[in-house]
Amino acid sequence: MKKLFSMLSAGICLMTPGCKDTRLEQHKNRTPKINLQKFFDGTVKGYGSFFDWRGRQTRSFTITMIGDFDKNNKGPLKEHFVFSDGSKLNREWTVQFDEQGNYTATAPDIVGTGHGQQMGNAAYTDYVITIPYGDSSVNITMDDWCYMVDDNKIINKAAMKKFGFKVAELVIFLEK
Numbered sequence: 001m002k003k004l005f006s007m008l009s010a011g012i013c014l015m016t017p018g019c020k021d022t023r024l025e026q027h028k029n030r031t032p033k034i035n036l037q038k039f040f041d042g043t044v045k046g047y048g049s050f051f052d053w054r055g056r057q058t059r060s061f062t063i064t065m066i067g068d069f070d071k072n073n074k075g076p077l078k079e080h081f082v083f084s085d086g087s088k089l090n091r092e093w094t095v096q097f098d099e100q101g102n103y104t105a106t107a108p109d110i111v112g113t114g115h116g117q118q119m120g121n122a123a124y125t126d127y128v129i130t131i132p133y134g135d136s137s138v139n140i141t142m143d144d145w146c147y148m149v150d151d152n153k154i155i156n157k158a159a160m161k162k163f164g165f166k167v168a169e170l171v172i173f174l175e176k
Helices: 002-015 019-025 036-040
Strands: 042-052 057-067 074-083 088-097 103-106 110-119 122-133 136-150 153-162 165-175
Touching: 019 110, 019 122, 036 042, 036 057, 036 088, 057 165, 103 122, 110 136
Parallel strands: none
Antiparallel strands: 042 057, 042 165, 057 074, 074 088, 088 103, 103 110, 110 122, 122 136, 136 153, 153 165
16 A cells, blocks of 8 residues: 555656756755856767667767856857767757856747756656657657766756656766
């Protein structure tokens, strides 16, 4: 019975927006303390892979990110992807940080505005991205986490969801 209750509680939490803060709260005393504005100011390089809902790798890539934040804690974060099939993708985010480390982010292929928070060694961002799918496109909800490994390294893991179900996952290793 306890196991069933735990599973139901976890399921309810995953469907409740307020529980995201609870998951982030678990990281508040972990170090090193994450500071995305500092980490992404300048050039960051990385590599990663996409995985389907079964956990099978579907695509890999390298990424170069260049951030330039002004004294008002706002600026562009440019992403340059080169995929294993030779295709390329460029995205430019506009990111705004507040004094508490919370942030908002927009980009041309993002629906509305993404919202993020940082606590301890982790940062959580949620947003909806429009991605090509066949001859059309589809909106995917991103459940995006960054974990600070040391002052120069971050592991980024994002669940990609449609109708609340995970359809893919993204893992990126980033180094300043």
